[in-house]
Amino acid sequence: MSTANTTSKAEAEAKANPSSDPDPGPDPNATETGGGGGGNDTGTNVEDVLEAVTVTHKPARLSGGLAVGCGLLAVLTSAPATIIALLIGVFGLAGLAAGQFVLESRRAAGVGTALIFVGVLVSGVLGNSEVLVTVSTLATILAFDLSQNAFSVGAQMSSATDTTRGEIIHAAASFFVGSVAIVVAFAVYFVVGTGGQPIAALAFVLLAAVILSWSVRS
Amino acid sequence: MDVDKLTTRVLLGAGAVSLLVGVALAVSPGLGAGLPFGNGTIMGIGGLGILLGFLSARSRLRSELTETETPNPERPARTPTPGEDVDRMLYEMTTLRQGIIENREQLEGRLEGLAISIIRDREDCTVKDAREILESGQWTDDEDAIAFFEGDLSAADQSGLSQMVSGKKEEFEPKFRAAVAALTEYADIDLDDLATEDEDEDDEGGLLDNDSTVESNWNVEDSSIPSYETDEAFEDVSLQHTNRWLGVTAFGLVALGVGILAFNPGLMLAGTVGIAYTVYARINAVPGVEHLHVERELSETNPGPGDVIEVTVTVRNDGDSMLPDLRMIDVVPDAFVVTDGTPRLHTALQSGAQATFTYSARVERGQYQWPLLTIARDFSGGLERTSLLTPDVELTCVPSLTVAHDVPVRSQTTQYAGDVSTESGGSGLEFYSVRDYRPGDPMNRVNWKQLARTGELATVDFRQERAATITILFDTRQSAFVSESPGKLHAVDQSVHAASDVFGALYDAGHLVGLAAFDTVPCWFSPGAGSEHRERARLLFAQHPALSPQPPERDNIQGSYIDPMTHVRRRLSSNSQIFLFTPLVDDYAAEVARRLDSGGHLVTVISPDMTASRTIGQQLTRIERTVRVRYLRERGIRVVDWDPDERLDLQLDKAQARWA
Known part of the structure; x- marks a missing residue:
């Protein structure tokens, strides 16, 4: 962010200059030397010194906004189970929003997202419904992804770029991947999970999924 | 590779086994009792999941993202303001407490030299007398200023240590300021912005805080791309994993672990979402950037320096696969400044789709072909491919050498007929003198009236008009790359712009004009005439590395010191006049003018004033420059003290009126 600061400073100075530039007044000069001919082509280039555009690298607003929206969704969907989850979630959401828009810090936003996730876990343990817990987890991960993307776009592009x-x-x-995962998971759960030992069965199936996911690298 | 393969196989095997167990448990629940483990094992798996999840989250917090850092080509290159070195020294001494003794000695020496030359100038005395006046303190009422010059000679060595110990060094800066202020007053120099000095000084301190801005002059150096110079139309820079999904497994593992421990199927299901994203992040496809077709259109391919051109870049995906995340930056050359629009694009391109972006840029002399930095990612963003695409478009920016004004030329001339009125009689237009007839004088110059009146032959002499040989000499050492405030045109740009006009004017007046620069890169173009000469000069202005808008590279300066003027002095013809363009920010430039002058050349110095007076260092540099200008004028060297905010032709007119 230090680079952004220096630009704005240089810019502020550059901004200050045009106000002083007209004082020497290129116009009266031009009329004075009208006989000189082609007076505008002289090498001083007083008028030609246009100011450069500002470059700022703030986190992208759209992704940032969507991230906070997803975080809010995660908090809301984990709220019905217990007030504790709501409290933790609200703190996390505040961290995420602050990290995104005020502090402009990846780390703050990441920690905020992690807190939201803790809220989700608490709500799950304290009896939130399966669908809501899954949806809020999805929303949390989306918040994480979008917030990180906002920082990445902001750093590599600039605030003036159309990044929509x-x-x-x-x-x-990202949303598509998560949704497909939920649908598949619930399909498996409802087909398989009606048996006598759903927990043990699920545990092993998911463990298998984790291990297999680590072996994927293309 | 083998370890990787082995790990993959082990993971595949372990995964398959646990999948089988899971399916078996699901199909026949009773099987669970027969297996050689109970709830304890399952709990263990849960705990392990949580542990691994935390490890994963921790690795995220500890690792750095490996995303390509991009340049900011929009920004004007930053050239230092004269006096920045002094401010930095003071900052180092007072805030960082570094190099106190060296900096102190250097500043004291510099200020003392300045004070002595000011006193010599005013009192018209020898160096020895000036030193006495300085040390006696007669020249000012300011006690701090007197103390500054009193202490330094005797105390510099002794006080070094004691000051380090006692921490009295804070006293240096106020004394230094007082000395500069007193000198300003004594030398009768106007520093208009003195009142606002303190506020701006804080500002400057802030600027100096981040050392990177002081060190790096050129904006593209901020990026992680090693070099933007490429001869090929397509060049891969890097292909890397961004690590942006690192730690996403934690969501899956922790949810899973907590779900197992709490016998909560909802959380276990939630864990699948995290696992799905882990897989998503690991399935990467290399973006097919090589199939991108890039076109760059310039509104003008041969603009003049300072013109604003519009650049339109169109990218089309000619490949078969989609480019889901495409980030492009047009790496506009350093000397250019983007004045409108953004030279950046962030989009997704399907096969056959195209996108466009437009921006305006102020161009500078030179020949340019520049690349388009392309950062392409796959869908998840886990893989990032950075490449440089260079469209086959070249921009040549050459000054027009238009004539806009007259340039006063001094009286050193050649034997060729020209424009300069000399102090010798001969053929010409303007009456000069009447002298005795000498055999061989042309008949049309015999003073017939006198012959008729007195019977004596006499000859009328007219003032001879001769052409001059003029060498335009540039100071293009690194120290000349300074500007009044960051982002403004630097002295070399100002000089070359002005000189291209001066060249045209002198050429049109029939003089023989040549170009030279003193720098580590030798630049010499002998004075000559003719349209070919003019055309070659035009290209030289645009393309010679010594006159480039970028500061010279400083590589082997420590090795052997070669006086940058050597090659110029060797080639300079003895009757050549000199137009010296220099910001006069150091003594060397003034010395060059003085030595050329004593070598028999008539010198006109055109010096763009790049000094500011916002900080103490800038004020000091302004005083030094003013003293240099006075020193040169005193020696009969013409100096045009040119304020770059005003037009040079007007200032030349004014100067001419003064000289005439």
Whole structure:
């Protein structure tokens, strides 16, 4: 963020200059030397010194906003079970929003997301419904992904860049992956999980999934 | 590779076994009792899951993302303001407490030299007398200033240690300021912005806080790309995993572990979402950037320096696969400044789709072809491919050498007929003198009236008009790359812009004009005439590395010191006049002018004033420069003290009126 600061400073100075520039007044000069001919082509280039555009690297607003929205969804969906989950979630959400828009710190946003997730876990343990817990987990992970993407886009592009299309495609792809995962998981759960030992069975199936996921690398 | 393969196989085996167990348990619940483990094992798996989850989260917190850092080509290159070195020294001494003795000695020496030359100038005395006046303190009423110059000679060595110990060094800065202020007053120099000095000084301190801004002059150096110079249309820079999904497994593992421990199927299901994203992050496809087709359109391919051109870049995905996350930055050359729009694009391109972005840039002299930095990611963003795409578009920016004004030329001339009125009689237009007839004088110059009146032959002489040989000499050492405030045109740009006009004017007046620069890169273009000469000069302005808008590279300066003026002095013809363009920010430039002058050349110094007076260092540099200008004028060297905010032709007119 230090780079952004120096730009704004240089910019502030640059901004201050145009106000002083007209004072020497290129116009009266031009009329004075009208006989000189082609007076505007002289090498001083007083008028040609246009100021550069500002470059700021704030986290992308769209992804950031969506991330906070997802965080809010995660908090709301974990709220019905218990007030504790809601409290933790609200703290996490505040951290996420502050990290995103005020502090502009990846780490703060990440820690905020982690707190939201703790809230989700608490709500799950204290009896939130399966569907709501799964949805709030999805929302938490989306919040994590979108917030990180907002920082990445902000750092590599600039605030003046139109990044809407790129951000939306990224968000849509992430959302799609999570939704498919939920659908598959619930399908398996309802087909398999009606037996006598769903917990043990699920535990092993999911363990298998974790281990297998680590072996994937392409 | 083998270890990787082995790990993968082990993981696949373990995964398959636990999957089988899970399915078996699901199909026949009774089986659970027959297996050689009970609830304890399952709990263990849960605990292990949580532990692994925390480890995963921790690795995220500890690791750095490996994303490509991009440059900021929009920003103007930052050139230092004269006096920044002094401010930095003071900052180092007072805030960082570094190099106190060296900096102190250097500043004291510098200020003392300045004070002595000011006193010599005012009192018209020898160095020895000036030193006495300085040490006696007669020249000012300011006690701090007197103390500054009193102490230094005797106390510099002794006080070094004691000051380090006693921490009295804070006293240095106020004394230094007082001395500068007193000198300003004594030398009768106007520093208009003195009142606002304190506020701006704080500002400057803030600037100096982040050392990187002081060190790096050129904006593209901030990026992680090693070099933007490429000859190929497509060049891969890097292909890397971004690590942006690192730690996402934690969501899955912790949810799973807590779900197992709490016998909560909801949390276990939630864990699947985390696992799904782990897989998503690990399935990467290399983006097919090589199939991108890039076109860059310039509104003008041959603009003049300072013109603003519009650049339109169009990218089309000619490959078969989609590019889901494409980030592009047009790496506009350093000397250019983007004045409108953004040279960046962030989008997703399907096969066959295209996207466009437009921006305006102020161009500078030179020949340019620049790349487009492309950062492409796959859907998850886990893999990042960075490449440079260079469209086959070249921009050549050459000054027009238009003539806009007259340039006063001094009286050193050649034998060729020209524009400069000399102090010798001969053929010409303006009456000069009447002298005795000498055999061989042309008949049309015999003073017939006198012959008729007195019968004596006499010859009328007219003032001879001759052409001059003029060498335009640039100070393009690194120290000349300074500007009044960050982002403004630096002295070399100002000089070259002005000189291209001066060249045109002198050429049109029929003089023989040549170009030279003193720098580590030798630049010499002999004075000459003719349209070919003019055309070659035009290209030289645009393309010679010594006149480039970028500061020279400083590589082997420590090795052997070669006086940068050597090559110029060797080639300079003895009757050549000199137009010296220099910001006069150090004594060397003034010395060059003085030595050329004593070598028999008539020198006109055109010096863009790049000094500011916002900080104490800038004020000091302004005083030093003013003293240099006075020193040169005193020696009969013409100096145009040019304020770059005003037009040079007007200032030349004013100066000419003064000289005439």
